[in-house]
Amino acid sequence: MPFDEVLESTVFKMLKKVVEKENCEAYVIGGFVRDTLLGREGKDLDIVAVGDGIALANAVAQEIGNTNVAIFKTFGTAMLHFEEWELEFVGARKESYSPDSRKPSVTKGSLRDDQLRRDFTINAMALALSKNDFGNFIDPFYGLEDLEKKIIRTPTDPEITYSDDPLRMLRAIRFASQLNFKIDKLSIQAIEKMSDRISIISEERISIELNKIILSPKPSIGFKLLFDTGLLQMFFPEMVDLYGTEERDGHMHKDNFYHTLEVLDNVARTSDNLWLRWAAILHDIAKPATKRFVPEIGWTFHGHEDRGARMVPSIFKRLKLPLDAKMKYVQKLVALHLRPIALTKEEATDSAIRRLLFDAGDDIDDLMTLCKSDITSKNEAKVKRYLANYEKVKKKLVEVEQNDRVRNWQPPISGELIMETFGIEPSRAVGTIKNAIKEAILDGEIHNSYDEAFTFMLNLGKKLGLKPV
Incomplete structure (x- = not known):
């Protein structure tokens, strides 16, 4: 077990001392234990006391001379900082839920009760802090085995787990996406069955989890799970509408849902910018609304960039995403995403380059990243040609900017x-x-x-x- 070093750390020694002095039973549980086993560094400790978690928090505060304890009596929790650590305390508890709310009825419980109420087995593992069993690893639901097998599984019946708190369905997919784990079969079946329960979750909470999925190393993992389980259909129908192909007179258009996921993964390989990733998600969002079949030509999506840019504010508003400069940034990239691609298909004039620089301003580099990521053709020769022309456009952008200083241009005459x-x-x-x-x-x-x-x-x-x- 890779806990020897952390158990020798100042914070664990301090907690051991206080728990012994208070003669209480307490444990570090959840994310820190999981991440330590995964070799990931964390500075957040969730501490469960069998009894009064707030009282233990106050005792710790007195020991370290920190009077700044944030107490949340409604939830029975307390939080404070020690050195670079954030410590959150709660009393061990049982939970029961009503069908129309994810807010539980809480009663005091044992450590096992508290572990049983956790969302997944990999988040239910604990380290003891009491004197007689300090550092003992407690794993009644085989979380370590699931961690080694890379499986997301619930400690109890998944239908009960997800019905009690439907947000856990998104959390399951978020962890699968972040860690590249598989969700076990019973959990997948339960999510498919309970997907409509997500309707009792606020858009703000959904968006928090969705953004974490988007920031995953490979976000398509999460989006495919959201789609396959029916969750995406519940809160992001515009993206679901991208799914599917249609053939007419020998002409077939690509599946824009899976194309969008390819673009998103491409962006994710080069940028951690959440809003650039959102631009990748929304760059073709208006293709279903603009799809037309033209004989002799095939399928067209004329004007989808402008229509898509106009859709961005309503999507952001519904999902409770920020309606500020971040939204304007996404809107701009969606509106401009075809411009560099168009320039790669022909010899770009200085005038066209100047106008692109003028319209994109400081966001030109992100726009170029999005456009390069948008090259997903299965035709290797076509991709090679596009990439070569893309590099020519990038070079010309630099040259024109050096000569004309059009980027973030301010008129010389007011x-x-x-x-x-x-x-x-x-x-x-x-x-x-x-x-x-x-x-x-x-x-x-x-x-x-x-x-x-x-x-x-x-x-x-x-x-x-x-x-x-």
Whole structure:
């Protein structure tokens, strides 16, 4: 057992001392024990006291001289910090649930009762803190065996576990996705049977688990499980609509659900950015709504990038995701995701590159990551050609930016300067001149410099019948 080192740590020695002084029974249980066995470092300790968890927390606080104890009487828990550790205390308990709520009725219980109420066997393993059995490993439901076999299993009947707290169905899939574990057959069957119970869970709680799945090393593992068990259909129907193919007159389009998962996994291999991963999930979200069959051409999804960008706010709002700059970022990438791909199919002009830089701004690198990830064809020659052209576009982006400084471009001529130069009030003419200067720079007619833009402004003003004052 790889616990020798942690048992010799300052925090465990301190806890042993306090538990002995208080003459109580206490255990570290759950995630820390699991992660230590997996060789993963953690600094969160869940401590179960057989009796009063808050009283043990106060005793620990007194021992370490920390008066900042957060107590949650409603839940019977307390939390405090010691060095770099976060310690959470709770009394061992039994739980019972009503069918329409995941909030349990709680009564005091034994360690075994507390382990039995845990979601999975790999989260029910414990380390004793009491003097006579300090460091003993307690595993009544064979969590270590499941950890070694890479299995997610519940300590009790999975139908009861998931019916009591339906969020556990998402947690099962989240752990399977994060750890690349299998969910055991009985659990899968129970999730399929109980999937509609997820409706009693708030969107906020669902999104927390969903984001953890998205941040997995290979998120497609979690999404395939969500889809196959019917859970995804309950809270993300737009993504489910991507599933399937259709053939007509010898033309078949790809399955956009599995294509989306490929793109998501591709992004995940290169970036931990949650919102870039969300852009991968949503980049083709409007394809079902824009699908059309055109004889002699085949299937088209014209305008799906614009329609998809318009769908982003409503999806974020329903899933209780942030409606701030993060949402705007995802919306921008969805709207622009075809632009670099289009440039790889032909010789990209400097003007097209300038406009892409201007529209993408600081997000150009993430946009290029998304677009490269979107190349998922099974035709190796096609992929090779796209990737070669992609590298040419990347190189040209650097060259044009060095020459023209269009990324995060600010107009060299302001509206105030236009009004001051010609002695005019705010009017359509001011906007016309500003826009013409922008277009001239993006088209390469003039350089992105004050002097050239000022001269351009004077000439344009003259055409509009304006005279400098």
